[in-house]
Amino acid sequence: MKINTKYHGVMEIAQEEVWYFVNGIPGFLNEKKFILLPLEDNPLFQILQSTETTDLAFVLTNPFYFEKDYDFKVDPGTLDQISLKNEKDVAVMVIVTVKDPFEKSTANLQAPIIFNLANQQAKQMILTQTEYNTKQYIFKKLPASKG
Amino acid sequence: MLVLTRKNGESIKIGEEIEITVVGIKGDQVKIGINAPKHIEVHRKEIYLEIGQENEEASTGIANLLNILPKTEK
Numbered sequence: 001m002k003i004n005t006k007y008h009g010v011m012e013i014a015q016e017e018v019w020y021f022v023n024g025i026p027g028f029l030n031e032k033k034f035i036l037l038p039l040e041d042n043p044l045f046q047i048l049q050s051t052e053t054t055d056l057a058f059v060l061t062n063p064f065y066f067e068k069d070y071d072f073k074v075d076p077g078t079l080d081q082i083s084l085k086n087e088k089d090v091a092v093m094v095i096v097t098v099k100d101p102f103e104k105s106t107a108n109l110q111a112p113i114i115f116n117l118a119n120q121q122a123k124q125m126i127l128t129q130t131e132y133n134t135k136q137y138i139f140k141k142l143p144a145s146k147g
Numbered sequence: 148m149l150v151l152t153r154k155n156g157e158s159i160k161i162g163e164e165i166e167i168t169v170v171g172i173k174g175d176q177v178k179i180g181i182n183a184p185k186h187i188e189v190h191r192k193e194i195y196l197e198i199g200q201e202n203e204e205a206s207t208g209i210a211n212l213l214n215i216l217p218k219t220e221k
Contacts, residue, residue: 007213026195027200059212098212098215100209100215101215126190135201
């Protein structure tokens with residue numbers, strides 16, 4: 001199917017590439033279908049694009065690029081909601097709030113996005129009892145980044 | 148809003164599956180225990196709202212996004 005995207009123009013995507021956020025994500029509860037798009041020449045970031053709302057796209061990064069000891073436990077509710085049964089099926093990304101200049105950008109480590117690679121289901125999980133917050137500066141910690 | 152008065156140790160049932168118990172009262176703080184099925188998410192309201200706000204901020208477009216993001220050295 002064809003979708004309009006915020007940063008990649010019109011794209012042809014396959015049904016099996018779609019990620020299903022069964023409960024939407026906080027702030028956008030009706031947005032349940034997204035696609036992950038790479039950024040050309042920039043492997044540090046990906047775009048999480050709504051398949052239904054052209055203008056809705058998030059910048060994602062791998063938290064372990066800049067927070068090597070990032071650690072949390074996926075709660076039983078989340079495991080259940082996305083039917084995650086095997087540890088090897090899990091992928092974790094975090095949303096970056098990009099600012100200009102990039103030095104002011106932050107990542108939301110308090111609410112990582114958990115992907116179940118086995119069934120294309122995903123969820124933004126809110127950590128409880130955590131030291132991580134929604135606005136963690138990342139610039140200085142990214143690997144070999146040029147400002 | 149339905150308002151109920153409860154004492155320490157007393158509970159409220161919401162439907163069949165949700166039970167809320169007052170487990171402690173100290174000064175102006177009330178400690179609440181919640182038993183709910185796994186598909187019901189329970190969060191402190193201000194944290195839930197903060198995550199939503201951060202998502203909205205993160206989704207706000209930046210015109211030249213692709214020029215702002217740092218690139219990895221090759």
